[in-house]
Amino acid sequence: MAERPAEPILEVRDLVKHYPLTRGVLFKKRTGAVRAVDGVSFELAAGETLGIVGESGCGKSTVARTLVHLERPTAGRIRYRGEDITRLSGRALKAVRRNIQMVFQDPYTSLNPRMTVGDIVGEPYEIHPEAAPKGDRRRRVRELLEVVGLDPDYAGRYPHQFSGGQRQRIGIARGLALRPEIIVADEPVSALDVSVQAQVVNLMERLQAEFGLAYLFIAHDLSVVRHISDRVAVMYLGRLAETGTDTEIYEHPTHPYTRALLSAVPRPDPAARARRARIPLAGEVPSPAHPPSGCRFRTRCWKARERCAREVPELAVPEAYRASGGPAAHPSACHFAAEPDEPDEPYGTGEAGRGA
Amino acid sequence: MALLEVTGLHVEFRTRDGTVPAVSGVSYRVDAGETLAVLGESGSGKSVTAQAVMGILDSPPGRITAGRVLFRGQDLLTLKEERRRRIRGAEMAMIFQDALSALNPVLTVGAQLGEMFTVHRGMSRKAARAEAVRLMDRVGIPAAKDRAGDYPHQFSGGMRQRIMIAMALALEPALIIADEPTTALDVTVQAQVMDLLAELRRELAMGLVLITHDLGVVADVADRIVVMYAGRIVESAPVRDIYRRPAHPYTEGLLESVPRVDRKGRELYAIKGLPPNPRRIPPGCAFHPRCPRAREVCRTEVPPQFEVAPERTSACFFWRETPGGTGAPDGTEMRGGTEMPGGTETPGGTRAPGGTEEGDG
Numbered sequence: 001m002a003e004r005p006a007e008p009i010l011e012v013r014d015l016v017k018h019y020p021l022t023r024g025v026l027f028k029k030r031t032g033a034v035r036a037v038d039g040v041s042f043e044l045a046a047g048e049t050l051g052i053v054g055e056s057g058c059g060k061s062t063v064a065r066t067l068v069h070l071e072r073p074t075a076g077r078i079r080y081r082g083e084d085i086t087r088l089s090g091r092a093l094k095a096v097r098r099n100i101q102m103v104f105q106d107p108y109t110s111l112n113p114r115m116t117v118g119d120i121v122g123e124p125y126e127i128h129p130e131a132a133p134k135g136d137r138r139r140r141v142r143e144l145l146e147v148v149g150l151d152p153d154y155a156g157r158y159p160h161q162f163s164g165g166q167r168q169r170i171g172i173a174r175g176l177a178l179r180p181e182i183i184v185a186d187e188p189v190s191a192l193d194v195s196v197q198a199q200v201v202n203l204m205e206r207l208q209a210e211f212g213l214a215y216l217f218i219a220h221d222l223s224v225v226r227h228i229s230d231r232v233a234v235m236y237l238g239r240l241a242e243t244g245t246d247t248e249i250y251e252h253p254t255h256p257y258t259r260a261l262l263s264a265v266p267r268p269d270p271a272a273r274a275r276r277a278r279i280p281l282a283g284e285v286p287s288p289a290h291p292p293s294g295c296r297f298r299t300r301c302w303k304a305r306e307r308c309a310r311e312v313p314e315l316a317v318p319e320a321y322r323a324s325g326g327p328a329a330h331p332s333a334c335h336f337a338a339e340p341d342e343p344d345e346p347y348g349t350g351e352a353g354r355g356a
Numbered sequence: 357m358a359l360l361e362v363t364g365l366h367v368e369f370r371t372r373d374g375t376v377p378a379v380s381g382v383s384y385r386v387d388a389g390e391t392l393a394v395l396g397e398s399g400s401g402k403s404v405t406a407q408a409v410m411g412i413l414d415s416p417p418g419r420i421t422a423g424r425v426l427f428r429g430q431d432l433l434t435l436k437e438e439r440r441r442r443i444r445g446a447e448m449a450m451i452f453q454d455a456l457s458a459l460n461p462v463l464t465v466g467a468q469l470g471e472m473f474t475v476h477r478g479m480s481r482k483a484a485r486a487e488a489v490r491l492m493d494r495v496g497i498p499a500a501k502d503r504a505g506d507y508p509h510q511f512s513g514g515m516r517q518r519i520m521i522a523m524a525l526a527l528e529p530a531l532i533i534a535d536e537p538t539t540a541l542d543v544t545v546q547a548q549v550m551d552l553l554a555e556l557r558r559e560l561a562m563g564l565v566l567i568t569h570d571l572g573v574v575a576d577v578a579d580r581i582v583v584m585y586a587g588r589i590v591e592s593a594p595v596r597d598i599y600r601r602p603a604h605p606y607t608e609g610l611l612e613s614v615p616r617v618d619r620k621g622r623e624l625y626a627i628k629g630l631p632p633n634p635r636r637i638p639p640g641c642a643f644h645p646r647c648p649r650a651r652e653v654c655r656t657e658v659p660p661q662f663e664v665a666p667e668r669t670s671a672c673f674f675w676r677e678t679p680g681g682t683g684a685p686d687g688t689e690m691r692g693g694t695e696m697p698g699g700t701e702t703p704g705g706t707r708a709p710g711g712t713e714e715g716d717g
Contacts, residue, residue: 055542055543055544055545056513056542163630163631165630166630193397193398193569193631194397194569194571194610194613195397195609195610195613195626195627195631195646196630196631197613198613198615198624198625198626198627199626199627199628201615201624202623202624202626205623220542220543222543223614223615223616224615226615226617226620227615227619227620227624246620250617260544261543261544264543264544264546264547265543265572266546266547266550266570266572266573266575266576267572267575267576268571268572268574268575268599268611268614269575269599270575270576270578270595270596270599271596271599271600272575273575273576276576278547280547280548280551281544281548283498284512284514284515
């Protein structure tokens, strides 16, 4: 929406997170690694929303967890306001964490059932006492509850007394307590009923405008991501496939995976049924422990050729669009992004992928 | 004759804190070869209805207190359990959301599928095994012959769902009830599974009851839809009509709250409030505390099913004001109707517009 400011508040470069696979009990031998995130770079500007979409196992949640230091990256750099925060620890890490907070997917398991709502929302002040003087905390907690649309008198109640949507509001209030600049939200509305999702999405947008928050909004619901995001990144098997503004991604996708993903989303419009041209994907997502060589999507891609097995495609604006500009000129990690061919078998006839 | 006809079904749960109504007078029908979508949020009673129809309701605490479930003209609720068990699986089958917990973890999938044939069809184990492999192949599991010896946990979510579909289809039932069959799956896998279901349904001319909360999935596959709220059906209609012109404020709100491209940057429409707790369902129309159209009568009287058009009903006193009732979204034709049963004076002074009353109240 807004012009991208020159100075990003968060900068992620070549982020890698591998989980070692080991064998043996006493003498653990490393036998390989699950390459959950394997070289991801992006930036987030103040007040902006970057949506990350992708299917389960693509590494989007791992990216989120490394940003808030719930996981330590294997390699790569995370910069906050120009400062490298990747390897911070102790007091310095704590100071940075105040500014990057997280909202979790499941409002049923991410709130401690034995704490009152007031204690949950006020807990960040226990960890960061400098954020609010002791005498002021009760008032602040009431304020936060009010901001997210809950009755401040509920501060003494327990999480089980609230519905899913209300619990998500509690989680958001907790995320706001320290007045962060960035909120990392991992599937914040996925667990909610349809009629309640819209309420929470509206709340998040209102809070963003009010507090100038930047969101990293991770979700698998493509229509919600489009609604809330300024820019969108599509992830597949640990890497970014394509990034761009919401219009660039949704209206002019150039990566075959993005095209297939978008075509699979059912539209709430029965009249569109006949016009639907779905791009079926052959097979399944390969294991992140043994990703394909070259382009990771090639085993399911109808465009794949010999080069795709050999060369890892860079996430860059396709050569052919660079000069002309326009909405197709956005980064796409496909060797053949500029070739607009469709899969040759129409939808429903079976295998469409011819692996290289 | 309808393949399945549910009439006036009531189900309640007996709990320590009293009796909780889960389903309060649900009626719907499914014909052979037809897909009926049952749309609702958590606690709407959509799954409990299905369990009652299948005869797998946890009882106690669940109890069917009224209604009939006619399957090919025969009331299942009056049958002996032994007879029902033979219908279940052979003539009607169910697909669940979570395949991992619905499949037996300590039996290979080949053995589980084969069991259908040895138990119901009296096949030899060897023949049953061959049938199992043929079925796995049919639902698109690659290298079916090799994989028949694998256990459920060795399959991905999408493949497990296919195995469950294979199990439901094994005896070629006339009716399949699928309870959120793709909710746990990724969107590209969901597309594959829904396509498979649609294809098999066509091929075998089965009736399909699809229980879901996903408006997109319904639009994609259903012929007709019933929308449930707080244990009742609030609207039923052919699928095309309901998306273009919903005739109940709840359906209207649900459709309105779907994010749309042309509304980016604006607030989403949000139905205010929360779905009711089944222990405390509001009196009158259960939707009235959240309804922008609610008036006095809605607080006190349970709306009956009004016939909006042939094959279309709405349980809203003011359905004539909805897009489905007026033919135009701006509601110009309202207030032409006859006086409602017990037509209450509304605060604004207008008479509540009535409609043709139909069905149970």
